[in-house]
Amino acid sequence: MIGYAFCGSFCTVKKSLGALEGLASKYDILPIFSPAFQAFDTRFGKAQSFITSIEEICGKKGIYTIPEAEPLGPSAKLDALIISPCTGNTLAKMASAITDTSVTMAAKAHLRNNRPLVIALATNDALSSNLQNIGIMLSRKNVYFVPLGQDDPFSKPSSLVCDFSLVESTLISALAGKQLQPLLKMP
Numbered sequence: 001m002i003g004y005a006f007c008g009s010f011c012t013v014k015k016s017l018g019a020l021e022g023l024a025s026k027y028d029i030l031p032i033f034s035p036a037f038q039a040f041d042t043r044f045g046k047a048q049s050f051i052t053s054i055e056e057i058c059g060k061k062g063i064y065t066i067p068e069a070e071p072l073g074p075s076a077k078l079d080a081l082i083i084s085p086c087t088g089n090t091l092a093k094m095a096s097a098i099t100d101t102s103v104t105m106a107a108k109a110h111l112r113n114n115r116p117l118v119i120a121l122a123t124n125d126a127l128s129s130n131l132q133n134i135g136i137m138l139s140r141k142n143v144y145f146v147p148l149g150q151d152d153p154f155s156k157p158s159s160l161v162c163d164f165s166l167v168e169s170t171l172i173s174a175l176a177g178k179q180l181q182p183l184l185k186m187p
Contacts (some may be wrong), residue, residue, distance in 0.1 A: 088130040145170070
């Protein structure tokens with residue numbers, strides 16, 4: 001089973017949904033929702049509408065809370081965990097070992113089983129305040145990034161967004177213990 005966690009990078013959720021749909025036809029997927037993803041309606045869509053669609057695509061109810069996510073470690077339930085989109089906030093928490101959401105708990109619990117964690121990053125501060133966290137997570141065992149690049153280098157020079165069309169390829173490489181290359185893509 002593959003865990004697929006959603007964080008609050010609302011402008012990239014539809015791209016992540018496309019990746020999820022492709023995976024759901026091949027894998028058993030367990031959805032996981034961050035508190036921000038659950039709570040906020042934005043100009044990109046309503047939270048409950050996204051959640052309903054995701055649970056329909058996956059064919060199962062998602063994980064919403066820390067207590068629901070914690071058993072993922074002891075049960076060794078997941079073959080891999082994908083966080084897509086992964087916000088800079090969630091990345092910073094994982095880099096600092098802060099476990100205060102359903103997604104960070106799922107990641108912590110999952111990584112204790114030495115299985116792959118795939119990060120599909122989307123953050124406006126990747127090349128500024130979050131750059132050190134990218135470095136920390138790149139150096140961690142069993143952590144793999146979906147290839148990424150600057151999405152708008154002139155208007156948002158610190159922003160990086162992954163190529164959501166490479167989520168499945170990254171998963172396949174991660175399951176084989178390899179980082180999909182090239183990691184950095186030109187816009």
